[in-house]
Amino acid sequence: MLKTILLKIELTREFVFKFLKFGVVGFSGVFVNFGVTYVFKEWLKLNKYLSNILGFIFAATTNYIFNRLWTFQSSNPQIGVEYAKYFAISLVGLGLDTLTVYVLNGKLKWNFYLSKVFGVGVSTLWNFFGNLLFTFA
Numbered sequence: 001m002l003k004t005i006l007l008k009i010e011l012t013r014e015f016v017f018k019f020l021k022f023g024v025v026g027f028s029g030v031f032v033n034f035g036v037t038y039v040f041k042e043w044l045k046l047n048k049y050l051s052n053i054l055g056f057i058f059a060a061t062t063n064y065i066f067n068r069l070w071t072f073q074s075s076n077p078q079i080g081v082e083y084a085k086y087f088a089i090s091l092v093g094l095g096l097d098t099l100t101v102y103v104l105n106g107k108l109k110w111n112f113y114l115s116k117v118f119g120v121g122v123s124t125l126w127n128f129f130g131n132l133l134f135t136f137a
Contacts, residue, residue: 018071018072018132019128021070021071022067022071022124022127022128022131023124025063025066025067025070025071026063026124026127028062028063028066029059029060029062029063030059032055032058032059032062032063033055033056033058033059034055035055036051036054036055036058036059037051037052037054037055038051040054040055056090056094060086060087060090061083061087063086063090064082064083064086064087067086067131067136068082068086068136072131072132072135072136074136076136082135082136085131085134085135086131086135089126089127089130089131089134089135090127092126092130093123093124093126093127093130094123096119096122096123096126097116097119097120097122097123098119099119100115100118100119100122100123101115101116101118101119104118104119
């Protein structure tokens, strides 16, 4: 009985720690996304939408690398397949974020930034569990 309880506590701690690491990596991705978008839009004078897409791609790629090495400690030799799964999860997360903002701000007339907070929350949960259960399972 005590062993079972201790095992559950340890698994819960590991889970929470993994989620926090995922959050740190995601937060770093915000800076990559904005930085790359800024460079392509302002310095290289590319179209703002193309710059935004490139920012997303760079951020998703660096997040994949950090999550592979640090958060999930993957040793899967099929890096291309794993990255494709990660990127697909990220694209769905982007869609969920956008849909949440559209519904809360566009339809329900919530404040845009409050809507964005909920959108980020929804996409973060999707991305974490999608990657935990699919990409790095």
